Each structure stands twice: as structure tokens, then as C-alpha cells.
Amino acid sequence: MNLVWWSIEVRDGxxxxxxxxxxxxxxxxxxxxxxxxxxxxWQAEPFGVVLELGFAGTGDWDRFRHLPAVVAALDAVDPTSIYVYPGRGGSAGAGLPRRTPRPVRGDAAPLPVEPPALLVARLS
Structure with missing residues (x-):
């Protein structure tokens, strides 16, 4: 079964x-x-907690999201500390660390050249 995942992320405040x-x-x-x-x-993260929920369809999520108990739980959090979004959250990214980019060898952009100074002739 292919689940539709939603995340409720609450950060420490x-x-x-x-x-x-x-x-x-x-x-x-x-x-x-x-x-x-x-x-x-439930996932405990260094920044707070994440609840990941897998539903069979988007309609199930919509019904869940509008239940009085869920509305009360979400309202109990400071609005600047809560994030609700589709997909898995927290540490659901790649399991391997990112590779640092290596320097690129090859042609580089030329160094900027200062324009020659302007000579101004004065009539005395």
C-alpha cells in the first residue's frame, strides 16, 4: 500500500x-x-519532535486534521514553533552525508583589469 505521509513538526520554544x-x-x-x-x-530531534502519519489517502488526512482533538493539540503550540506539511519530516532525508564539492580545475575567469587613468588637458 502506498501511503500519503504528513508531518507535524514542533520545535522547542x-x-x-x-x-x-x-x-x-x-x-x-x-x-x-x-x-x-x-x-x-514519533521522532525526537535536537530541535524538538516530529510526528509522521501515513494515511491511505488525502481525504483521510483532511478528516483527521479537522477533528476537535487535533485542532486543540495544534492550537496548544506557539504558531511560530509548529510546522505541518506533506511528506516525512525530521531526519527523513538521505541516509548518507552530503559530499563536499571538490574544487573545479580548468579555465578560470580572468582577473579584473583596471581601466587606464584618464588624462585631462587644461588650458591655462
């Missing part, structure tokens, strides 16, 4: 994001499972 997770995890997961989530995972 005045209160740690882990406290928000502890307070709202049970109601969020109950709402998710009873409204079509087929998979979920």
Missing part, C-alpha cells in the same frame, strides 16, 4: 516540544488510528 508530545500524544494517536492512519512514528 518557551517550553520544550517533548512536553507538548507528552500532553497530546495519546489523543493525537487515537484520533489518527480511528480516522484512517495506517502508520505513525
Amino acid at each position: 518557551e517550553t520544550p516540544a517533548r512536553q507538548w508530545r507528552d500532553a497530546w500524544s495519546r489523543s493525537l494517536l487515537e484520533a489518527a488510528v480511528t480516522h484512517g492512519a495506517h502508520d505513525f512514528i
Whole structure:
């Protein structure tokens, strides 16, 4: 089954994001499972927490997102500390570190050349 993933990312603010997770995890997961989530995972990150939810379709996510328990949980976070977006979040990027670019050998741009000074003739 191909799941549609959504992420709720809460960053540390005045209160740690882990406290928000502890307070709202049970109601969020109950709402998710009873409204079509087929998979979920909590991730603790250095910046906060990420809840990844896998739904069978976008309609399931829409229904979940507008449940009173979910709205209350999202409203309990400072708006500048929460991000809700499609796809997996947190550390879902590539498993290998990025390679640093190597210097390129070859033709380089010429160094800038200063224009010659202007000579101004004066009549005395």
C-alpha cells in the first residue's frame, strides 16, 4: 500500500516540544488510528519532535486534521514553533552525508583589469 505521509513538526520554544508530545500524544494517536492512519512514528530531534502519519489517502488526512482533538493539540503550540506539511519530516532525508564539492580545475575567469587613468588637458 502506498501511503500519503504528513508531518507535524514542533520545535522547542518557551517550553520544550517533548512536553507538548507528552500532553497530546495519546489523543493525537487515537484520533489518527480511528480516522484512517495506517502508520505513525514519533521522532525526537535536537530541535524538538516530529510526528509522521501515513494515511491511505488525502481525504483521510483532511478528516483527521479537522477533528476537535487535533485542532486543540495544534492550537496548544506557539504558531511560530509548529510546522505541518506533506511528506516525512525530521531526519527523513538521505541516509548518507552530503559530499563536499571538490574544487573545479580548468579555465578560470580572468582577473579584473583596471581601466587606464584618464588624462585631462587644461588650458591655462
